Every structure is written in C-alpha cells, then in structure tokens.
Amino acid sequence: MKVIKYLLGICFSVVISTAAFADWKPSGPINLQIGFGAGGSTDILGRAIGKEIEDQYGWKVVVENKPGGGGIAMFTKIAVAKPDGLKIGMGVSMPTLINLVMRGDKLTFDLDSFDYLATVTRAQLAMIARADAPYDDIAGLIEHSKGKGGALVGFDAKPQELVMKLIDGKSGAGFKLVSTESGAEMLQNLLGGHIDAAFNGGPHIQYLESGDVKMLASVNAGRHNYAPDTQTLIEQGYDIYVDPWWYIAAPVGLPSDAKDALAKAFNSAINSENVRKVIQNVLKLKPNNLGPNDTKEMMVDGLANIAVLFGK
Amino acid sequence: MLVNRLSASFVIFLGLSLVYFIFPIEIEKLDYGWVRPQTLPNICSFLLIxxxxxxxxxxxxxxxxxxNQILWSGIFMLVAFIAVFGFHNFGFILTAPVFSLTIMLFIGERRILWLLLGVFLIPFLIWLSVDQILGRFLP
Amino acid sequence: MVELEIILLGLGDAFSLQNFIFIIMGVVIGQFVGAVPGIGPIMATAIAIPFTFVLDPLIGISFLVGVNKGGTVGGAIPAILINTPGTPDSAATAIDGHPLAKQGKHHKATKMALFSSVTGDTFSDLILITVSAPLAVLALKMGPVEKFALMICAFSIISGLISDSLIKGLIAGVLGLLFATVGLDPEHGTPRLFFGYFELYDGLPLASVAIGMLAISEILKRLSNARGKALPTIQIPKNQKKEDQQLSFTEYWSCRYTMLRGACIGTVLGAMPGIGSTAAAFMSYASAKQASKDPSSFGKGNLHGVAATESANSAVMGANLIPLLTLGIPGSVSAALLISAFVIHGIQPGPLLFENQGRLIYGLFGAMIIANFANLWIGQIGLRFWSKVIQAPESIIFSSALLLCFIGVFMATGGLFGVTVMLIFGIIGYIMNIFGYSVVIFIITFFLGKKFEQLLSQTLVIIDGNPAELINFPFAVFLLILAILSFWWLGFRKQ
Structure with a gap:
C-alpha cells in the first residue's frame, strides 16, 4: 500500500510539475524591450524573435525600442520591473559590461539584478583596410603608420579605442584615432580613402566579397567563419580580444516555471528557421544560444575581461 | 528695451551658472584629445555670456x-503636466477623456456635440488604432 | 550594366496589381500619419516593418517607400494649417505656409506644398535612377573635413534666416548647440549633462525637442488665444476671390527655379549621409529668400517659401537611397529603417546589389515613380479631407492635437519620460517666442549639433589640429570661402 501511495505520489508530483511547466502562460502581452533605436541590427533581431514567439506559442509579444546609453537606460528600468515574465530586455553585452566597470557606482543595477534567459549570437568584429592598401596585417599597418607619421584608424565604440591604444602603446605606431558614429560611417570613410583602417562588425563582409576591402585581423577571441585565413589579434601577438554577445534578460526573481518556459520559448525562437535566416542575412552568422546558465557565466567572465582591458 | 535687457541678463546668468555650477558637476573633464567632453559646452557658455x-x-x-496669454498658457501647461501624472498613475483610458474635457471647457467650448466628440470619440480612435490595430502600448 | 531585359522585367513587377495596391496603401498611411501632429513617417515605417516580413520583398519595400513618400507630403499639412509642424523638416514650411492659411488661402498653400513636394521628389528619383552610381562615388570623396566645411557653409546660409536681431538669433543658435551636447560626447564617449537620467545618455530625444518647441509651444499659445471664441480653426473671408482658393499653373510655374534649386540642394544633401532633410529644407528656404527680389515678403505668405522647403525636404528622401542602394550606407533614420527591411529579406544593399538584384532594384525604381503619382492623386483627395477637418472649432482641433503629440512622443521615445521632456521644451519654446529668440534657429543648430561636434573632432584629428594642413583639402577650403562670402553678403545686404 505504502509503496503504491509513494509511487502515486511521485506520479502525481510529476504530473503536477509538468502541468505547471506546460501551463505557465504570460498573464498579458510580453513586452520585449530593445536597448537600441529602430533600424539597427539589435532591433531587427529582437523583432524577428518576438514575431517568432508569437507565431510558435500564440503569446502576444510587443517589441519596443528603448534606446539610451547602449542599453543602459533600458536595463536600468528592467532591473526594477516586476519579475512576472512580462518585461524582458534585449541588449549587447559590451556596453553593459563597460558601464559596470567604468561607472558601476553610478548604475542602479549589477549582473545579479537579472535572470538571464538566452544569447542570440556572438558578433564578429574585424579590422579592415582598403584592398589597395600597402599592408595586410597589423604589423604592416604599424609600419605604415610609422612611415607616414600616424595612420588614421576609425572606431565607433570604447573597447575598439582601447584595443588600438594598447597596440599603439606596445608598438609606438602613433595611430591617430578617428571617432565615428557607426560601422557604416567608418566603411564610407575607408572606401573614400579618408582613413587608413577601421573596425567593422558586418557591413564590411560584402565588400570583402566584392574585393574592395581586405581584413587585417579578427578582434574576437577566435577567427571568423567567413574569413578563416585571417589571424586574430592574439595570434598576431597582442593579447587582447573583444567578444560582444546579444543577450536577453529579465528582472531577477522570475518564478522558476516562468523562467524555464521563457528560456524554452526564446531558445526555440532563436533557433527557428525564420530567425536563423534573419541572423544569416543581417550578420552572416549562425544562432548561438548559450542557455540561461552559460549566458550568466558569459557575462561574469566578460566583466573580468573588460576590467583587464580597461586596466581596472 | 527693459524686457530685452531682462532676457539678456538671464542669458548671462545662464552662461555663468553653467560654467561655475553645472559643468563642474555634470561633465567629467578629460585631459586628452582634440574635442574633449567639456570643450564645446565651454565654448557655448562663453558665447552666451x-x-x-x-x-x-x-x-x-x-x-x-x-x-493674459501667458497666464492662460501657464494654466494649460499645468494641466498638461497633471495629465502626464495621470497617464502614469491611472493610464490612458481614464486620463485622456478627463484631460480633453478640461482643456475644452477651459477654452470655453459648451456645445455638447463637440464636447462628446473631443472627449470620447478622439481618445477612442487613438486607443483603437494604437492599442488594437497596431498592438502597441499606451501609457 | 544591367541588361535591358532585366530592367523591363523589374518594371513589369512594379506594375503588378498587388504592388499597386500596397503602394497606394503605403501612401495613404504615410500621408495620414505625417499629417497627424506628433507622429511622423519614421515611426510609421518602424511600426510597418514587421508587417513586411511576410510580404514579397518588392511589395514590402514598395509599401515602405510609399509610407515614407506619403509622410513627407503629409508633414506639410499641419505646418500650414495650424502652424504645428509634425517633423522639423517641415518647420520651414510653416514660416510662409501658415500666414497664407491665415489669409484664408490654405488651399493655395497646401496645393503648392503638394506639387512642389512631388516635383522635388520626382527630380531626385530621376537622378537616383539615372546617375546614382557616379554620384555615390562622388559622395564617397566627401570626407570628414569636407563635410565639416559643408556644415559651416550650411550654418552661414541659414544665418540668413535671422531677421529681427542678429544677436538674439546667435544666442538662439548657441542654445541649440548647447542642448545638443547633452549625452555621450562624440570623441570619448563620456556621459555629460545627463543629470542622472540614463535616458539622456544618447542625448535629448529628438522627437521630444522638435515637437515640444515647434508644436506644443504653438498649441499653448493658440489655446490661450482661443478662449471663449468658439471659432473654426481657419476662417475663410466671406467674399474671397475664387483664385485665392486654388493654385493656378502660372503660380506653380513661377516657382520653377525655386523648386529646381530646392530639389538640387535636397538631392546633394540627401546623397551625402549624415546632414539630413532638416538642414536641406532650411538651406533651400534661406537661399530662396536670398535670391528673391523681395526678401521682406518672406515670412508673410510667399508661395516661394513653401515651394523651396517642400521641394528640398522631399528631394532628400529619394536621394537618401543613392548611398543606401549603391554603398549600403544609410543617410538618415528612415533610410536605416529601409536597410533593415532589405536585409530582413536577405538583400544586402551595397556594391553587389545591382548585379545580384537588378530586377528587384528596377522594380523598386518603378514603384517609386508610381508612388509619386499616387502621392499626387491621394494628396488631392486628402487635402479636401483636411480642409474639412480644419473647419472644426479650435477647441477640438487643438485639444486633439495636444493629445496626439502626447501619444506620438510617447510611442517615439518609448515612455512618459520623453513626454515630460517634450513639455519642458514646450515651455522653453514658448518663452523664447515671447522674448523674440528664434525657435527655428535653435532647432537647426540642435539637430546639427551632435554631428557638428563629431565632424569637428574628426577634422581636428585628421589635420592634426593644424589649419595649414587644410591646403590638402581644396574642396573644403572652397566651401569655407563660400561660407564666409555668403555670411558677409547676407550681413551686408541687410544693412
């Protein structure tokens, strides 16, 4: 009798838990907030994912742009939102981590303020130059820079500036760093011959194919899938890398059933055929969802890496 | 003449208080680069002075x-700020009709048909198109 | 070179019934949201993009192009009728359009806006279709130094708009520049003047400032003046002559040079990413005033003022597609939104686009021309609708306009924070109006300020802070001399 009761109990609890798992449904429309303005790659990815969840699960997902400080404005609000699974934020790891390192005392959140749900993929950042430039790698660029009294290098984000300063400090190349607004602007200046080298995270790939641009280095920890022959900065002797991830997080304290259901929903959306196609079209990348636990780990490791990069 | 002097002294005051009180707190000064965070703000306040x-x-x-116009504009502005407070606490559906009604009554509109149009139909149309058709949030 | 067969196939796609319907739908939506104060074509495009996921690429993009083109036409309507431009690029339209409306000639003004807008748009579309590739290469040659010089040039031409008091105009301009410095600084990315609000990291929200200064301050004034009168918003004089209610071909034709100049300014600025349609509109307006035999009639209801502005800001839209299609570089927010619509469908604008997607591109060109005609046609019907709406009492027009500004800015900035900022700038604009400081000059320098600071920084890095280095940039020097000349000439003529 006892055994049967025990078994029944187990069955029951299993039934209850799976029922609970399958039963978690958002109590209203899910608000997926994008930490960047409309029209950028984060916006495109977020909207594609939101739509896919709607189609797959029948939940209503409202995607909103909340630009400001590379996602800081949005995550500040998300951190204090009610953890009911209805307010979710999507951003890029780099700006969040940099702000935590540089002015963490002024921010009202830290890494523990969130329950992490997923990553979408990792961005690939390259150093590029015009195809007719007389150098093919970082060493060549340094030589060229010394020769002409300072090569002009375009960047559009803090870590890129620091990477160049670090290389400059080691080699004495005397780079002159030109601050720009976007990858597209750098590409335009590069193609027009106004700068000697630049960073780029996607728009350059078609120019590699057309033969107008060449790649000097991968700035990530590993080489890029579309240019397997180009070495990383680490391989070229500079122990530094930048790994920006797109990630999705909710306010901490999400009920575990909600967290599981959401993580599952995001996972199946990110890996769906439609989103896969969008990621391929926009970024020439494949989806890469680390899952809730590894996303958190990525952020923690990333914070340490950034602290080293900024010398803090 | 006097009024122009008045606005001029406000501009001078603004420039001075920016340089002495606001910029030191609100701008992190950097000491490298050509255009530093403080460069353009400082030039602007110098020009203002x-x-x-x-x-x-x-x-x-x-x-x-x-x-008279300034007084009433101030009142309408106050109503607008109260409306923001209302949107925040009570939402669009409750606040918008009250807000429209207040404005219309203040202007002196008494014709019931126009009032109904402004108080109910317009907010309803906004709600219909934003919330229902576009699926966006209203406050 | 694309083969003729492909061009014809593409054009054939454009003329399909389905494409037709979607273009017209886009234009209708665009004109409507453009005309509603507070909501502009940018937001309409952003909202519409997810709907185009499921459409065929050509149809989806044609639809968005329709929304954009409709939006520029629609934007002029509230500017003329109630003096509350929904977007800053139609702010200059209000300067002459609204005085015309006050004289009861709103039909004339809105028709002029519609016709000159379509004229400018068609001009830049034809440039895009015929010579986009060489133009794009030319635009690439404009580096940071040249763009900086161009911006100085734009400032100096626009300074011709300062009328009443030079010093007050300058103060307004400096204030605009000052407010533009809020947020991350462009060279080092250090946050400044954000007073603890992270929403201000990227600067003051553009929509809040523009609508606050241009629309809210005007609505406030009109509300207080309207008290107790229960008047229709626009009064038509009883014995108005028939020709005041319509636009004759002679009047349209008399503006041909103004429109051509506007279309050229719009096309040049549109082909160069980053300067934008607001600057183009004001530059065209200022140069029309400068070229006029009777500059003092500007601001009092001169049709040339409307024609200059609308032809220029509409020409920017078509020309924006030049760098977008040939180089994959967006020149404005709406162009960036169009790029995202392309890439979602797996089409990468850029050097390989014409080779890989020739049929689609010529389909798009066909669609643009169709959209221009649709604009003209829908515009005619729309104007009749709006002139009926505007007969309603001021109480309902301005209370609804205020509500729409709230909702528009709420949606554009993603929260009530943006609405509060809008109201604060409404007060600032109102006070500036009272004391005679030009709000228009403020808006221009505010909109160009961020880019100005960044170009200044880039220029100084490139020339190493040494003005003598400018000798290597002859075109920039030419532009700077032009700037000085035009500033001197404007100042000289005024004395």
Missing part, C-alpha cells in the same frame, strides 16, 4: 509680451 553682454548693452529686437 558674450552675446548676452552685447544684448544687454545694445538691447534690440521685438518682444511679444501679453500677460
């Missing part, structure tokens, strides 16, 4: 001071 002084000494230009 200079132009303000010129305007103070040689006051010129038209002014359009109508106290």
């Amino acid at each position: 200079t132009f303000g002084l010129v305007q103070f000494v040689f006051p010129r230009g038209k002014v359009d001071l109508q106290f």
Whole structure:
C-alpha cells in the first residue's frame, strides 16, 4: 500500500510539475524591450524573435525600442520591473559590461539584478583596410603608420579605442584615432580613402566579397567563419580580444516555471528557421544560444575581461 | 528695451551658472584629445555670456509680451503636466477623456456635440488604432 | 550594366496589381500619419516593418517607400494649417505656409506644398535612377573635413534666416548647440549633462525637442488665444476671390527655379549621409529668400517659401537611397529603417546589389515613380479631407492635437519620460517666442549639433589640429570661402 501511495505520489508530483511547466502562460502581452533605436541590427533581431514567439506559442509579444546609453537606460528600468515574465530586455553585452566597470557606482543595477534567459549570437568584429592598401596585417599597418607619421584608424565604440591604444602603446605606431558614429560611417570613410583602417562588425563582409576591402585581423577571441585565413589579434601577438554577445534578460526573481518556459520559448525562437535566416542575412552568422546558465557565466567572465582591458 | 535687457541678463546668468555650477558637476573633464567632453559646452557658455553682454548693452529686437496669454498658457501647461501624472498613475483610458474635457471647457467650448466628440470619440480612435490595430502600448 | 531585359522585367513587377495596391496603401498611411501632429513617417515605417516580413520583398519595400513618400507630403499639412509642424523638416514650411492659411488661402498653400513636394521628389528619383552610381562615388570623396566645411557653409546660409536681431538669433543658435551636447560626447564617449537620467545618455530625444518647441509651444499659445471664441480653426473671408482658393499653373510655374534649386540642394544633401532633410529644407528656404527680389515678403505668405522647403525636404528622401542602394550606407533614420527591411529579406544593399538584384532594384525604381503619382492623386483627395477637418472649432482641433503629440512622443521615445521632456521644451519654446529668440534657429543648430561636434573632432584629428594642413583639402577650403562670402553678403545686404 505504502509503496503504491509513494509511487502515486511521485506520479502525481510529476504530473503536477509538468502541468505547471506546460501551463505557465504570460498573464498579458510580453513586452520585449530593445536597448537600441529602430533600424539597427539589435532591433531587427529582437523583432524577428518576438514575431517568432508569437507565431510558435500564440503569446502576444510587443517589441519596443528603448534606446539610451547602449542599453543602459533600458536595463536600468528592467532591473526594477516586476519579475512576472512580462518585461524582458534585449541588449549587447559590451556596453553593459563597460558601464559596470567604468561607472558601476553610478548604475542602479549589477549582473545579479537579472535572470538571464538566452544569447542570440556572438558578433564578429574585424579590422579592415582598403584592398589597395600597402599592408595586410597589423604589423604592416604599424609600419605604415610609422612611415607616414600616424595612420588614421576609425572606431565607433570604447573597447575598439582601447584595443588600438594598447597596440599603439606596445608598438609606438602613433595611430591617430578617428571617432565615428557607426560601422557604416567608418566603411564610407575607408572606401573614400579618408582613413587608413577601421573596425567593422558586418557591413564590411560584402565588400570583402566584392574585393574592395581586405581584413587585417579578427578582434574576437577566435577567427571568423567567413574569413578563416585571417589571424586574430592574439595570434598576431597582442593579447587582447573583444567578444560582444546579444543577450536577453529579465528582472531577477522570475518564478522558476516562468523562467524555464521563457528560456524554452526564446531558445526555440532563436533557433527557428525564420530567425536563423534573419541572423544569416543581417550578420552572416549562425544562432548561438548559450542557455540561461552559460549566458550568466558569459557575462561574469566578460566583466573580468573588460576590467583587464580597461586596466581596472 | 527693459524686457530685452531682462532676457539678456538671464542669458548671462545662464552662461555663468553653467560654467561655475553645472559643468563642474555634470561633465567629467578629460585631459586628452582634440574635442574633449567639456570643450564645446565651454565654448557655448562663453558665447552666451558674450552675446548676452552685447544684448544687454545694445538691447534690440521685438518682444511679444501679453500677460493674459501667458497666464492662460501657464494654466494649460499645468494641466498638461497633471495629465502626464495621470497617464502614469491611472493610464490612458481614464486620463485622456478627463484631460480633453478640461482643456475644452477651459477654452470655453459648451456645445455638447463637440464636447462628446473631443472627449470620447478622439481618445477612442487613438486607443483603437494604437492599442488594437497596431498592438502597441499606451501609457 | 544591367541588361535591358532585366530592367523591363523589374518594371513589369512594379506594375503588378498587388504592388499597386500596397503602394497606394503605403501612401495613404504615410500621408495620414505625417499629417497627424506628433507622429511622423519614421515611426510609421518602424511600426510597418514587421508587417513586411511576410510580404514579397518588392511589395514590402514598395509599401515602405510609399509610407515614407506619403509622410513627407503629409508633414506639410499641419505646418500650414495650424502652424504645428509634425517633423522639423517641415518647420520651414510653416514660416510662409501658415500666414497664407491665415489669409484664408490654405488651399493655395497646401496645393503648392503638394506639387512642389512631388516635383522635388520626382527630380531626385530621376537622378537616383539615372546617375546614382557616379554620384555615390562622388559622395564617397566627401570626407570628414569636407563635410565639416559643408556644415559651416550650411550654418552661414541659414544665418540668413535671422531677421529681427542678429544677436538674439546667435544666442538662439548657441542654445541649440548647447542642448545638443547633452549625452555621450562624440570623441570619448563620456556621459555629460545627463543629470542622472540614463535616458539622456544618447542625448535629448529628438522627437521630444522638435515637437515640444515647434508644436506644443504653438498649441499653448493658440489655446490661450482661443478662449471663449468658439471659432473654426481657419476662417475663410466671406467674399474671397475664387483664385485665392486654388493654385493656378502660372503660380506653380513661377516657382520653377525655386523648386529646381530646392530639389538640387535636397538631392546633394540627401546623397551625402549624415546632414539630413532638416538642414536641406532650411538651406533651400534661406537661399530662396536670398535670391528673391523681395526678401521682406518672406515670412508673410510667399508661395516661394513653401515651394523651396517642400521641394528640398522631399528631394532628400529619394536621394537618401543613392548611398543606401549603391554603398549600403544609410543617410538618415528612415533610410536605416529601409536597410533593415532589405536585409530582413536577405538583400544586402551595397556594391553587389545591382548585379545580384537588378530586377528587384528596377522594380523598386518603378514603384517609386508610381508612388509619386499616387502621392499626387491621394494628396488631392486628402487635402479636401483636411480642409474639412480644419473647419472644426479650435477647441477640438487643438485639444486633439495636444493629445496626439502626447501619444506620438510617447510611442517615439518609448515612455512618459520623453513626454515630460517634450513639455519642458514646450515651455522653453514658448518663452523664447515671447522674448523674440528664434525657435527655428535653435532647432537647426540642435539637430546639427551632435554631428557638428563629431565632424569637428574628426577634422581636428585628421589635420592634426593644424589649419595649414587644410591646403590638402581644396574642396573644403572652397566651401569655407563660400561660407564666409555668403555670411558677409547676407550681413551686408541687410544693412
């Protein structure tokens, strides 16, 4: 009798838990907030994912742009939102981590303020130059820079500036760093011959194919899938890398059933055929969802890496 | 003349208080690069002080001071700020009709048909198109 | 070179019934949201993009192009009728359009806006279709130094708009520049003047400032003046002559040079990413005033003022597609939104686009021309609708306009924070109006300020802070001399 009761109990609890798992449904429309303005790659990815969840699960997902400080404005609000699974934020790891390192005392959140749900993929950042430039790698660029009294290098984000300063400090190349607004602007200046080298995270790939641009280095920890022959900065002797991830997080304290259901929903959306196609079209990348636990780990490791990069 | 001097002294005051009180707190000064965070703000406040002084000494230009209009604009502004408070706490559906009604009554609209149109139909149309058709949030 | 067969196939796609319907739908939506104060074509495009996921690429993009083109036409309507421009690029339209409306000639003004807008748009579309590739290469040659010089040039031409008091105009301009410095600084990315609000990291929200200064301050004034009168918003004089209610071909034709100049300014600025349609509109307006035999009639209801502005800001839209299609570089927010619509469908604008997607591109060109005609046609019907709406009492027009500004800015900035900022700038604009400081000059320098600071920084890095280095940039020097000349000439003529 006892055994049967025990078994029944187990069955029951299993039934209850799976029922609970399958039963978690958002109590209203899910608000997926994008930490960047409309029209950028984060916006495109977020909207594609939101739509896919709607189609797959029948939940209503409202995607909103909340630009400001590379996602800081949005995550500040998300951190204090009610953890009911209805307010979710999507951003890029780099700006969040940099702000935590540089002015963490002024921010009202830290890494523990969130329950992490997923990553979408990792961005690939390259150093590029015009195809007719007389150098093919970082060493060549340094030589060229010394020769002409300072090569002009375009960047559009803090870590890129620091990477160049670090290389400059080691080699004495005397780079002159030109601050720009976007990858597209750098590409335009590069193609027009106004700068000697630049960073780029996607728009350059078609120019590699057309033969107008060449790649000097991968700035990530590993080489890029579309240019397997180009070495990383680490391989070229500079122990530094930048790994920006797109990630999705909710306010901490999400009920575990909600967290599981959401993580599952995001996972199946990110890996769906439609989103896969969008990621391929926009970024020439494949989806890469680390899952809730590894996303958190990525952020923690990333914070340490950034602290080293900024010398803090 | 006097009014122009008045606005000129405000401009000078603004320039000075920016330089001495606001910039030191609100701008992290950096000491490298060509255009530093403080460069353009400082130039702007310097120009404000200079132009303000010129305007103070040689006051010129038209002014359009109508106290009755300013008073009522202030009241409408107050209503608008209260409406923001209302949107935040009670939401669009409750606040919008009250807000429209207040404004319309203040202007002196008493015809019931127009009032109904402005108080119910317009907010309803906004709600219909934003919330229902576009699926966006309203406050 | 694309083969003729492909061009014809593409054009054939454009003329399909389905494409036709979607273009017209886009234009209708665009004109409507453009005309509603507070909501502009940018937001309409952003909202519409997810709907185009499921459409065929050509149809989806044609639809968005329709929304954009309709939006520029629609934007002029509230500017003329109630003096509250929904977007800053139609702010200059209000300067002459609204005085015309006050004289009861709103039909004339809105028709002029519609016709000159379509004229400018068609001009830049034809440039895009015929010579986009060489133009794009030319635009690439404009580096940071040249763009900086161009911006100085734009400032100096626009300074011709300062009328009443030079010093007050300058103060307004400096204030605009000052407010543009809020947020991350462009060279080092250090946050400044954000007073603890992270929403201000990227600067003051553009929509809040523009609508606050241009629309809210005007609505406030009109509300207080309207008290107790229960008047229709626009009064038509009883014995108005028939020709005041319509636009004759002679009047349209008399503006041909103004429109051509506007279309050229719009096309040049549109082909160069980053300067934008607001600057183009004001530059065209200022140069029309400068070229006029009777500059003092500007601001009092001169049709040339409307024609200059609308032809220029509409020409920017078509020309924006030049760098977008040939180089994959967006020149404005709406162009960036169009790029995202392309890439979602797996089409990468850029050097390989014409080779890989020739049929689609010529389909798009066909669609643009169709959209221009649709604009003209829908516009005619729309104007009749709006002139009926505007007969309603001021109480309902301005209370609804205020509500729409709230909702528009709420949606554009993603929260009530943006609405509060809008109201604060409404007060600032109102006070500036009272004391005679030009709000228009403020808006221009505010909109160009961020880019100005960044170009200044880039220029100084490139020339190493040494003005003598400018000798290597002859075109920039030419532009700077032009700037000085035009500033001197404007100042000289005024004395």
